[in-house]
């Protein structure tokens with residue numbers, strides 16, 4: 001990249017209302033001057049050195065000189081003089097003395113040297129942005145001198161959105177760029193190729209695989225250019241959490257935003273579906289109780305067929321895919337058919353409902369263990385080993401327990417658990433429709449019957465439920481809570 005050294009005209013330099021021109025500078029082997037002596041100056045010196053610049057650092061007489069182990073830096077302990085700008089491409093006036101900084105800025109202006117002045121955007125000819133560094137990928141944020149704090153806040157947000165692995169992807173893409181340009185002379189063809197590759201399973205390898213696996217996959221994709229080979233797609237089995245889109249993982253969000261096809265279950269909330277790529281094919285796989293839009297065997301085969309046709313598929317499931325989600329069966333079929341897949345955990349209903357219900361699942365004074373069971377009815381009966389559920393220091397979490405609630409509560413009592421054991425049913429946990437109905441094994445079925453509950457619901461049994469009185473914090477639209 002070429003460094004453009006046309007500094008703005010002096011009359012314009014004070015005008016911070018004019019938008020700045022964004023650019024990245026090539027400073028390798030170029031002389032840069034920096035004046036100042038504080039931790040911020042140290043960081044800027046390091047940053048200049050990391051870009052290969054030749055740095056001349058002017059510090060006050062008597063200041064400490066740190067060893068940099070780098071022969072590109074020359075430190076002078078003396079006052080700045082105009083001759084320091086000789087052969088200079090860029091200067092940073094970082095002194096504590098505003099008059100000295102202003103003098104440096106004026107001298108730079110005369111000599112057409114780009115100059116950044118500490119805390120004085122109005123006399124600077126360039127800004128130092130907040131940077132998200134995924135070298136060779138850099139994201140620079142600049143508020144035009146209005147609010148450096150806002151730039152730093154935004155930087156933290158962007159840091160979390162761009163995983164460090166993007167650096168690997170950028171490096172790998174750089175290694176294959178020339179071959180792709182040779183094979184695809186038209187810019188539009190190249191951009192189509194890279195777009196599909198980066199957003200597809202190969203790009204995803206940057207986050208999961210070693211650098212050489214990623215390199216091999218890109219090389220294969222480049223080899224396949226111009227042939228009629230269909231590259232096999234990939235399936236990501238993704239947990240969508242219990243409902244609130246804010247509870248998605250970053251990885252889940254990235255995947256739903258790039259998938260060609262999303263196969264989703266009934267429990268995936270509409271807010272989460274809205275986050276999927278606008279032109280993605282959306283396939284509803286259903287699974288309400290006794291109302292399966294697609295049978296499980298057909299879902300397994302559908303995933304295989306879509307990936308075999310080269311599609312980048314996200315199989316989106318409520319909560320966590322490996323907890324009462326039949327995710328294991330789906331990926332077994334994929335493994336059997338040699339289709340690549342990954343599994344992305346989600347917040348399971350137990351964790352979400354417990355947190356949003358103010359009911360810790362374990363607590364030193366109440367429960368030392370916790371068990372997740374399914375209350376699904378088979379032939380009108382709940383198949384559970386009731387004897388294993390008698391420990392009063394163990395919390396029981398029952399998924400799919402609404403229809404069998406009465407049977408579950410009665411069976412636990414019949415097998416020895418105290419009728420006064422606290423129990424709570426959490427309806428549509430983590431969402432704005434959440435309600436928490438509290439009672440005991442004896443009273444909860446009646447409380448629930450009177451409350452006209454809408455699934456999904458989760459049952460939590462054990463003395464931890466009493467903690468809700470102190471720990472409830474989530475009060476959507478002030479829904480009522482029945483007392484114990």
Ligand SMILES: C[S@@+](CC[C@H](N)C(=O)[O-])C[C@H]1O[C@@H](n2cnc3c(N)ncnc32)[C@H](O)[C@@H]1O
Pocket residue numbers: 242243267317318319320321322323324325347348349350353398399400401426427428429430431456457458
């Ligand atoms: C087939 S299971 C799937 C569980 C899911 N894989 C998980 O990890 O949460 C469906 C059951 O999860 C529970 N569930 C899921 N989301 C819920 C929510 N937001 N509130 C309460 N219960 C929920 C209900 O018991 C529902 O019947």
